[in-house]
Amino acid sequence: MSTxxxxxxxxxxxxxxxxxxxxxxWKPGDQIPKxxxxxxxxxxxxxxxxxALRELAAEGxxxxxxxxxxxxxxxxxxxxxxxxxxxxxxxxxxGQKYTYGLLLSERRSPPPEICANLGVTSDSDMLHxxxxxxxxxxxxxxxxxxxxxxxxxxxxxxxxxxxxxxEWLVLHAPYTKGDISFSAVLASENEAKILRTQKNxxxxxxxxxxxxGEKGITSARLVFAPGYxxxxxx
Amino acid sequence: MSTxxxxxxxxxxxxxxxxxxxxxxWKPGDQIPKxxxxxxxxxxxxxxxxxALRELAAEGxxxxxxxxxxxxxxxxxxxxxxxxxxxxxxxxxxGQKYTYGLLLSERRSPPPEICANLGVTSDSDMLHxxxxxxxxxxxxxxxxxxxxxxxxxxxxxxxxxxxxxxEWLVLHAPYTKGDISFSAVLASENEAKILRTQKNxxxxxxxxxxxxGEKGITSARLVFAPGYxxxxxx
Numbered sequence: 001m002s003t004x005x006x007x008x009x010x011x012x013x014x015x016x017x018x019x020x021x022x023x024x025x026w027k028p029g030d031q032i033p034k035x036x037x038x039x040x041x042x043x044x045x046x047x048x049x050x051x052a053l054r055e056l057a058a059e060g061x062x063x064x065x066x067x068x069x070x071x072x073x074x075x076x077x078x079x080x081x082x083x084x085x086x087x088x089x090x091x092x093x094x095g096q097k098y099t100y101g102l103l104l105s106e107r108r109s110p111p112p113e114i115c116a117n118l119g120v121t122s123d124s125d126m127l128h129x130x131x132x133x134x135x136x137x138x139x140x141x142x143x144x145x146x147x148x149x150x151x152x153x154x155x156x157x158x159x160x161x162x163x164x165x166x167e168w169l170v171l172h173a174p175y176t177k178g179d180i181s182f183s184a185v186l187a188s189e190n191e192a193k194i195l196r197t198q199k200n201x202x203x204x205x206x207x208x209x210x211x212x213g214e215k216g217i218t219s220a221r222l223v224f225a226p227g228y229x230x231x232x233x234x
Numbered sequence: 235m236s237t238x239x240x241x242x243x244x245x246x247x248x249x250x251x252x253x254x255x256x257x258x259x260w261k262p263g264d265q266i267p268k269x270x271x272x273x274x275x276x277x278x279x280x281x282x283x284x285x286a287l288r289e290l291a292a293e294g295x296x297x298x299x300x301x302x303x304x305x306x307x308x309x310x311x312x313x314x315x316x317x318x319x320x321x322x323x324x325x326x327x328x329g330q331k332y333t334y335g336l337l338l339s340e341r342r343s344p345p346p347e348i349c350a351n352l353g354v355t356s357d358s359d360m361l362h363x364x365x366x367x368x369x370x371x372x373x374x375x376x377x378x379x380x381x382x383x384x385x386x387x388x389x390x391x392x393x394x395x396x397x398x399x400x401e402w403l404v405l406h407a408p409y410t411k412g413d414i415s416f417s418a419v420l421a422s423e424n425e426a427k428i429l430r431t432q433k434n435x436x437x438x439x440x441x442x443x444x445x446x447g448e449k450g451i452t453s454a455r456l457v458f459a460p461g462y463x464x465x466x467x468x
Binding site: 022028037041059061078079080081082083084112115136146171173175176177178180181182183184185186200202205208210212227229230231232233234 | 252255256262294295306312313315316317318330345352362384405408409411412413414415416417418419420434437438440446461462463464465466468
């Protein structure tokens with residue numbers, strides 16, 4: 001074989017294809033060569049090319065269609081990965097000391113919006129928990145959470161003054177699907193008091209709901225102290 | 235071979251491993267069997283097991299260490315994928331009509347925070363652009379952006395009253411790395427006026443900076459109208 005380059009691992013094939021896209025040798029919308037052709041040109045296995053192209057498609061640079069072949073994405077949708085650790089590890093990862101205070105834990109039936117979120121009925125047996133997570137002794141995040149006792153009966157025996165519901169659930173009630181949303185809200189009077197800030201401060205809000213199969217496990221509202229920024233690489 | 239199940243594709247191996255983690259047959263911190271052993275047990279190729287375990291590691295369920303083997307993650311970091319389309323497609327994807335107004339386009343040297351963001355000097359040739367993106371005629375997002383003319387000289391010939399800098403850059407200046415952050419801010423007087431809202435409304439802010447190699451391309455501040463929610467699956 002007379003190839004100018006020999007790219008034996010998928011990362012180098014990935015980078016070579018990305019280079020061609022970036023230099024517009026391959027333009028948005030262009031069909032790119034077949035995997036076998038690329039494998040021959042680059043002097044590597046077809047499986048190596050396949051792995052590289054899958055990665056580039058996952059990153060949004062290529063559109064792969066079973067029949068129409070692979071094209072350079074015309075409107076690359078960039079994908080960012082968000083890592084969502086338990087809040088204790090997020091705080092410790094910043095080099096700060098984590099503490100945690102349980103504010104309320106009560107068994108009761110859920111309000112309508114929680115029924116809608118989790119797909120449970122209004123007479124469901126739920127645990128309603130509010131707690132404050134602190135970093136170096138300062139309020140970091142105020143959590144209000146509903147947990148289905150039917151879905152995770154063991155939680156009623158957990159000592160939630162010692163381990164946060166967030167961490168307990170991660171360890172004992174893995175979920176199969178969930179959704180998460182991010183928005184900006186004004187601090188309510190209660191939130192302002194708990195987070196030791198002013199009423200009407202802009203706060204970053206994360207809402208999460210998780211299921212195990214079709215069974216709703218938990219729905220949480222996480223309000224962060226002023227100045228919180230969520231950050232990731234593109 | 236006497237196997238009870240025959241899992242021939244990686245997705246079913248993935249689901250079987252996840253089932254064992256969820257039922258705590260394999261507990262957090264446990265070392266899981268070797269790939270060859272799993273392949274034999276499940277009646278599939280080792281490559282199939284490898285693909286499934288890589289996926290589960292990417293999803294945060296497994297920790298894979300070259301020497302220490304593969305363990306069930308003790309603190310699973312859940313990873314969410316954020317799709318970041320150009321703003322026109324985000325609005326059209328909601329079934330709304332997209333319009334766009336260029337408010338300002340001027341060539342000037344950048345302020346200190348932009349120099350720091352992009353790693354450019356204060357005498358750099360930059361394009362400073364502000365624009366408003368509308369959905370069904372209502373303000374959706376106010377964009378303030380700095381673009382390095384040295385990194386993307388062609389942008390000075392683009393008609394940014396017809397195509398947004400956001401979309402032009404996606405098509406003409408692909409980037410190799412970037413970062414993105416999300417926070418909550420109060421609307422300034424100017425932002426409130428442009429977004430046709432009240433001063434001191436809580437607004438969702440996205441800040442993005444992108445590079446091609448070590449060359450800073452653009453730094454943008456995107457402020458969304460009240461009520462904006464960013465949403466993704468877990």
